Amino acid sequence: MTDLFLKVKTHQEQNLPFVLYSKPNKPFVVGLFQNNDHLYSVTSFKEKGFVFAPFEGDHYVLFPEEHLHVFTEHFQNESVKLSENVFYEMNEKAKADFEHLVEKGITAINSGHFQKVVLSRKEEVALEALDVEALFKKMVFCYPSAFKYFVYHPKVGMWMGATPERLLKVKDFDIETVALAGTKVNKGKENTVWKSKEQEEQQFVTQFILENIKKYVSEEVVSSPYTVEAGNLLHIKTDISAKLHDKSDLGEVLKVLHPTPAVCGYPKLIAKDFILEHEGYDREYYAGFLGELNLNFATGKSECSDLYVNLRCMKIEDKTAHLYIGCGITKDSNPEKEFLETVNKSMTMKKILN
Secondary structure (H helix, E strand, O other): OOOHHHHHHHEEEEHOEEEEEEEEOOEEEEEEEOOOOOOEEEEOOOOOOOEOOOOOOOOOEEEEOOOOOOEEEOOOOOOOOOOOOOOOOOHHHHHHHHHHHHHHHHHHHHHHOOEEEEEEEEEEEEOOOOOOOHHHHHHHHHHOOOOOEEEEEOOOOOEEEEEOOOOEEEEEOEEEEEEEEEEEEEOOOOHHOOOOHHHHHHHHHHHHHHHHOOOOOOEEEEEEOOEEEOOOOEEEEEEEEEEOOHHHHHHHHHHHHOOOOOOOOEOOOHHHHHHHHOOOOOOOOOOEEEEEEEEOOOOOEOEEEEEEOOOOOEEEOOOOEEEEEEEEOOOOOOOHHHHHHHHHHHHHHHHHHH
């Protein structure tokens, strides 16, 4: 066990908050260890630290710089054992319930309430034991291009995930974000053909971002949509960059972006109301966002924020992993195919739990 994971073990025994994370395609992991169990929150977006924000509500948990011990550790070249027996045991009730939810969403779209809504479900997986080091190393090995994380706070719970989607990166006046939508099983991206349903879904996200940040930025640059790999899945991605008029607008930009149509729907507020009324459970931090706020912990440089949407994630409670999985619904959605999409997405976390 390395010094970093010895520190994790000590913090677990003392029931103190900590964060582990590794950025996309970076050869190191950052550990943040809070020296008390107080629950801090973001109020001005001028704070420096690590933020963990929910899907709904404005209580954004903050791991503040001034109360953290920071460890950075490069990966060791170790072999990681993965199970080859990752499968989904069909739960007919879960399938029927989710398909019924999707049907409600399609009906609302056809009635003109909104153009897209992202609907989700939870799935439970029993854990024999919780080994943070083993789980984190599996995530790093399996998903090098994702943002991998482990967050624990005694007043929030334990969460982990490997998300493919950046919400916002800010350095000085430069901002970067992405529009990510559409999902296929990864059979090689070279010959991937996206249907109009997926293209339309991705265009909603791009349109939403550009409409909502235009008040705060100039010099927008938008890439053509392209296919990206995210573990066993493929998505359509568009890169967006721009210049902030005022660096103090970070909080306002985050408020208009979050939650994006990639995790909520379009128009956002109406789709969000539908989710809260019909989904039947509390998403908590699933489809929220997390990451560095006004500080790059790996370099110690300030005035840099790097935030990711909390997808492909789970909450761990009492030796049970609660997986959160969803998909974008448009007028062309097929309820059974949407359920199968959630099954495919569930494999991202199941692959490291087996």
